[in-house]
Amino acid sequence: MKPRTLPRTLYDKIIDSHTVKTLDDDGHVLLYIDRHIINEYTSPQAFSGLRDQNREVWRPATTLAVVDHVNSTEPERVNFSPDESGANQMKYLAENCEKYGIELFDLLDKRQGIEHVVAPEQGLVLPGMVIAAGDSHTTTYGALGAFGFGIGTSEIEHLLATQTLVYKRLKTMRVSINGALGFGVTSKDLIMAVIQMIGSSGATGFVMEFTGSTISSLSVEARMTICNMAVEAGARGAYMAPDDKVFDYLQGKPRAPEGPLWAKAVEAWRELKSDNDAQFDMQVDLDASTIEPMVSWGISPDQSSGISGVVPSAEQLATYHEKTAIEKAQKYMDLSAGTRFADITITHAFIGSCTNSRIEDLRQVAEVLKGRHVAKGVRAILVPGSSLVRQQAEEEGLADIFTAAGFEWRQSGCSLCLAMNDDVLRPGERCASSTNRNFEGRQGAGARTHLMSPAMVAAAAVTGHLTDVRKLVRGE
């Protein structure tokens, strides 16, 4: 590996400052990890590995465990999984946390929620940190100027035992987004447009730095949506340089530093940015003012388009892979080329997931739902990202709007984002969803998913078909 001289990207700086040891000339380093989040379903075999080898956890205080994937989200909170094996995973997680001294937010904890909503909410994600978790959407933490990435179970075990990972440096991509977002267009639409543009493997092997006036104008929560979904373009990490909005967001959070330590930290965090003339391996530019609300029509997150469009035809596409992918998607989704999105009717509307279930998302949903009602024949479900988000939404009166509109108002968890609990769609059902993946079978075998922003899901829920939220709100 050539020695890294100035100027450097923020990614390079963070990796350099966490490198325990360079392992070879190929870019492999032993990387120190500051924080580790675990859940009930990707961690059990990692703990079994530790137990089998009689290994200790290196630094238990850096790990937080959260139950989120298998639990019920029924309105009444109960401390069990709807399923025996899920209950077993929860029990094993609790036993492991107890044995190794790891903090656990279980279902009855008022801070419980989806791991990627909970960790920032608690102030556990700080600028400049390196964070790993056994979940691909760990990229979310980049919105706070941290570097987060997903790992498999073997690496969870490695991290628990050594506080490090054997890590290979990624290539760097800078995505510059400038211009004002139009009315009704959100950060979800932005990231869906980026994924559509570069493809679902367009950022494979890369870390993405998002920059530009549009990014600066977004709230921290809106930025999280972007970093969260960057993995759907294949990125193994995504981040934005931290700014005052990030520091304001963090100040006073339960686990954020306080007093003199806070001042010292902010001083250091202000240095966290790419050098002016830092070189990126790839550059992507986007004019935010050209983006309209997006919807996905296929079975890969890059198969999407602006709401005013139609389902594309395979003939328009050049390569064999693109053609077969389109045909496969249309067959699974039961859509034919030329169908207008506005003519696609839905059976379900789902608002939730680590992409879009924070309080700002819920406020946007309430804006659309106020004075409106879910269409006949549509089942509409809202699952807040954390128990604290749920509480806040109730305090702000949002929950009343949701229930008055005919939405089910649930407890927190991953729920229909991956349908590992009892929230599962049946074959042929079609869901407008604020989640991140429209894969075959993701919300239930044979079920069909259309990704979009929370406001767009709300609009589809009240009309019964995919709908341009801008027209609905303006009464067009």
Add this chain to the structure above:
Amino acid sequence: MMMEPFEIVSGIAAPMLDANIDTDVIMPKQFLMGVDRKGLDRGVFFDQRFVADGQPNPDFVLNEPRYTDCKFLLTGPNFGCGSSREHAVWGLKQLGIRALIGTSFAGIFFDNCMRNGVLAAIVAEQDLKDLAGIVAENPGKPTTVNLQEQRISISGQIDLSFEIDELRKQTLMTGLDPIGATLQHRQEIVDFEQKHLQANPWLAD
């Protein structure tokens, strides 16, 4: 934990050349509910491999008699994208898959393969096409993957090279436990940690 070392492996290769085959498809959610790694071979491609009553789906490629004992998959771009679930790789391994041969793999899946002794070999697009063509025309003829030499061949018909970085290659060839290897640097980690927490005191426990 020791992994099964990978040196030279011969066997049948099966084509799965669609783009973006994700880990939800490779290992559906109902197989993620365990606390161990058992029984995941049944879960691999479950929704496509089996029809409603649990019988094999005759239209699914891995159910074709010529591919039922395959050791290699020829994979389309971005294979293994999506969820980090290592269950996908555990299942493939339990099904007897030793190597995936494709043009690109998703990042987490790629790492998970290495950690389980499954080779993810990156080949040029044209080489993959040629290999898939020869495999299709020669049922029952074995493909040989030689990791040391970084070659994939079908005797008398094709012999091509693949890419892998040295660290992955060594890990796969030796099958040694990476945690044990890292813990050899224990003192360096301790020293680093101490300096790191001093420089960033807000990160201390």
